[in-house]
Amino acid sequence: MRIRKNGDFYTHQMHGAQFQSYVAPAHGSRQLCAWRTELEPGNIGAPHTVSHEEVFLVLHGSPVITLDDTPVHLAVGDVVLVPESATVQLDNPGDSAATLWVTTSVGLTAITSDGESITPPWTC
Numbered sequence: 001m002r003i004r005k006n007g008d009f010y011t012h013q014m015h016g017a018q019f020q021s022y023v024a025p026a027h028g029s030r031q032l033c034a035w036r037t038e039l040e041p042g043n044i045g046a047p048h049t050v051s052h053e054e055v056f057l058v059l060h061g062s063p064v065i066t067l068d069d070t071p072v073h074l075a076v077g078d079v080v081l082v083p084e085s086a087t088v089q090l091d092n093p094g095d096s097a098a099t100l101w102v103t104t105s106v107g108l109t110a111i112t113s114d115g116e117s118i119t120p121p122w123t124c
Helices: none
Strands: 010-014 017-023 032-039 048-050 054-060 064-067 070-073 079-082 087-091 098-105 110-112
Touching: 032 087, 064 079
Parallel strands: none
Antiparallel strands: 010 017, 017 032, 032 098, 048 087, 048 110, 054 079, 054 098, 064 070, 064 087
């Protein structure tokens, strides 16, 4: 069993958000990735299409997720299943930070709106 204590994570920055990686192949996982995403107030995310399912759990704040052009306002405790091949954008239009826990399977890639393929470093 592998235990990651609070504060024992690797931090990455992209598109104005902070990603705190807890579970990934670099940390001993073979199948799963899990991280905490922190969005500052007013953060507008980048739309991207994902290669694998993702699960978002809102821990703090009131972010907005746009899933295949449909925006949904989220609250603490809300869970979103992002389907494989969906286009997703995560924004935080509020006045306070928003935090989400995200999980997916190893191998996730994302295609940005300009066609760039990204392998998020917090999933490697």
